[in-house]
Amino acid sequence: MSTRVTRFAAVPALLLALLLGALPLTPSSPVAAQSVGRLIAKAGRNATIAPKAEKSLRFAIIGDTGTGATPQYEVGERLNESRQVFPFEFVLMLGDNIYGGERPQDFIKKFEKPYKTLLDLKIPFYASLGNHDDPNQRFYKPFNMDGQRFYTFEKGGVRFFALDSNYMDQTQVDWLEKELSVAKNTWKIAFFHHPLYSSGQRHGSEIDLRSTLEPLFLKYGISVVFSGHEHFYERLLPQKGITYFTNGGGAKLREGNIRVGSSMTAKGFDTDRSYMLAEIADKTMYFQALSRTGTLIDSGSVDAVPTPPPPPSDAAVK
Numbered sequence: 001m002s003t004r005v006t007r008f009a010a011v012p013a014l015l016l017a018l019l020l021g022a023l024p025l026t027p028s029s030p031v032a033a034q035s036v037g038r039l040i041a042k043a044g045r046n047a048t049i050a051p052k053a054e055k056s057l058r059f060a061i062i063g064d065t066g067t068g069a070t071p072q073y074e075v076g077e078r079l080n081e082s083r084q085v086f087p088f089e090f091v092l093m094l095g096d097n098i099y100g101g102e103r104p105q106d107f108i109k110k111f112e113k114p115y116k117t118l119l120d121l122k123i124p125f126y127a128s129l130g131n132h133d134d135p136n137q138r139f140y141k142p143f144n145m146d147g148q149r150f151y152t153f154e155k156g157g158v159r160f161f162a163l164d165s166n167y168m169d170q171t172q173v174d175w176l177e178k179e180l181s182v183a184k185n186t187w188k189i190a191f192f193h194h195p196l197y198s199s200g201q202r203h204g205s206e207i208d209l210r211s212t213l214e215p216l217f218l219k220y221g222i223s224v225v226f227s228g229h230e231h232f233y234e235r236l237l238p239q240k241g242i243t244y245f246t247n248g249g250g251a252k253l254r255e256g257n258i259r260v261g262s263s264m265t266a267k268g269f270d271t272d273r274s275y276m277l278a279e280i281a282d283k284t285m286y287f288q289a290l291s292r293t294g295t296l297i298d299s300g301s302v303d304a305v306p307t308p309p310p311p312p313s314d315a316a317v318k
Helices: 013-019 030-042 070-085 104-112 116-120 135-139 170-182 207-220
Strands: 057-062 090-093 125-127 151-155 158-162 187-191 224-227 233-236 243-247 265-269 274-281 284-291 296-303
Touching: 057 070, 057 243, 070 116, 070 274, 070 284, 125 158, 158 170, 170 207, 187 207, 233 296, 243 274, 265 284, 265 296
Parallel strands: 057 090, 090 125, 158 187, 187 224, 224 243
Antiparallel strands: 057 274, 151 158, 233 243, 233 265, 274 284, 284 296
16 A cells, blocks of 8 residues: 655745744734735635735724634634734624624633634724624623724724614714714724625615615715625625625625625625725725635725815805
8 A cells, every 4th residue: 555645845944834833923014924925825725915005004804703603713713814914903893793692601602712812812803783682792891892882983093983783773873973073084984784785685785774874974984884794795886985895704604695696796705704804004995805714705995085075164155
C-alpha cells in the first residue's frame, strides 16, 4: 500500500507558518495585511480584502445571528479570520440578536461563545432590536444600548443611528429628527432590523416604515442604511441617492428567496450565510460581503451623500 505524502515545498514559508498556527496574524499596516490576505486567499481559507487606507474607520456588520447553532459559530470563526487581515474596531448588529429563550445561558450560547475571541479583544458590539428580540435586551451591557431602544454614537467622525424598527412611534421619530438636525458629520449611517427596500419573497420592502424614515434620511443626508430581517445578503441599487444593504444571513438562511429579476438588486446572495466588513476613508466607504466559508461575494465603494443645504431663512424668503 502506497502512502501519499503532502509536500509543502511550493508553499511560502510565511503561509505555512500561518496555516500551522505558528505565526500570529497581526498585520500592522494595510501593506502587510494585503500580503497576508493574498496568501490566505490563495490557500482557500478566507478572501477578506485588506484595508484601503492607513487611517480609516473599520467595522463589521452582522444580522439575524442569535441561534446558537453551528452556522452562527462558523460565521464567528470567519469574522475572527477576517479581523487578522481587516482589523475592524467594532461590530454593528442588525437585530434578531437572540432567538427563542433569553435566559442567561442563552446569551452565553447565542452571543458570548460565538464571538468570544472578539469579546476577549474588547471589540464592542452595538445592537439594534429585531422582531424576535425582547426589548429588555437593551439592558444587556455587551450590546452597548445603554438601556435605550434607539440611540446614536460617533466613531472616527462618523455618526451612527441605531433605530428600533419594531415600533416606530412619534417619540422615536421626533428624537431621530432632532439628532439628525444637529449632526454635522459628513457620514451619517442608520442601522435597524426591517429593510425599507428588499427583493425578498418572504418579507419584501417595509413600505410603511419607508414612508416615515425615508423623508428624514433624504432631508438630513443619510448615506448608507444597514438592515437585516431577510435571511440573505442584498445590496440594493441606490434609492434616491441612498445605498441600502440587507445583511440578515449571519446565522439563518432563506435559500433562493431573492426575487429573480428584481429591478432593485445590485447584488444578491442567498445560498449561504454571510457577513459584511466596511471601511470609511474620507468621503468613501469601501465594503465587502463574505460567506460562511470565507468566499468574497460582493465588494465595492459608496461615496458620502452631500450634506443638504440648510433651508432658507425667513429673511431670505422675503
